[in-house]
Amino acid sequence: MTISEALGRVRAVIEGAEEEAGRPAGSVTLIAVSKTFPEADIRAAVAAGQRVFGENRVQEAAGKFPAVKADFPAVELHLIGPLQSNKTREAVALFDVIHTVDRDKIAAALAKEMQAQSRFPKLLVQVNTGEEPQKAGIAPRETVEFVKRCREVHGLTISGLMCIPPVGDPPAPHFALLDELARRSGVAFRSMGMSSDYETAIGQGATHVRVGSAIFGYRDYGVA
Ligand SMILES: *Cc1c(COP(=O)(O)O)cnc(C)c1O
Secondary structure, X not given: XXXXXXXXXXXXXXHHHHHHOOOOOOOXXXXXXXXXXXXXXXXXHHHOOOOEEEEOOHHHHHHHXXXXXXXXXXXXXXXXXXXXXXXXXXXXXXXXXXXXXOOHHHHHHHHHHHHHHOOOOEEEEEEOOOOOOOOOOEXXXXXXXXXXXXXXXXXXXXXXXXXXXOOOOOOHHHHHHHHHHHHHHOOOEEEOOOOOOHXXXXXXXXXXXXXXXXXXXXXXXXXX
């Protein structure tokens, strides 16, 4: 299957899921997750009409996207992986949306960089819905308070929440929890759902789905 064909299939699934959920057509944004894939694959997706992309590493994205964005200014780039405070300058310069705000140190660093660059990416707070010790994200019970602190202490506008459910768990309860926390936090975006579960996520209120392998194919990380 070509990237164009795969994109067509994913878009059809999204349309079906929107209809099934009684949600307006076009209410879900497809983020094509291009991590590990070369610039040529990104350009193939752009040629097939895709404009919104996700990468999980600042460094990798910095190697691929400036040229694509120069040729296609409508391309929108989302950071969906962890952000270190020493990378905030580069992240603010390159990304249009950052999904992984999850602690005060990062919130403060972003606020400072955004003012310095007069560049204001949209921000989402990552929630560790499964409370997994090794996973990034704010605990569910601290989420409403953290969003409030981002606004009142750090002066940031928070647009939404993001989660990655634990591997092996049924994802629907995690998506329902994120939807509920977003409602209680007063934010609109729900970034949830990947190749294996984006249909389910749309049923639970996803506004942004992050789909990689279903578009670009199997990821080879080059590790044995
Ligand atoms: C890689 C990644 C995705 C996409 O995963 P697929 O299973 O390939 O669709 C989505 N979200 C995050 C945070 C990722 O790191």
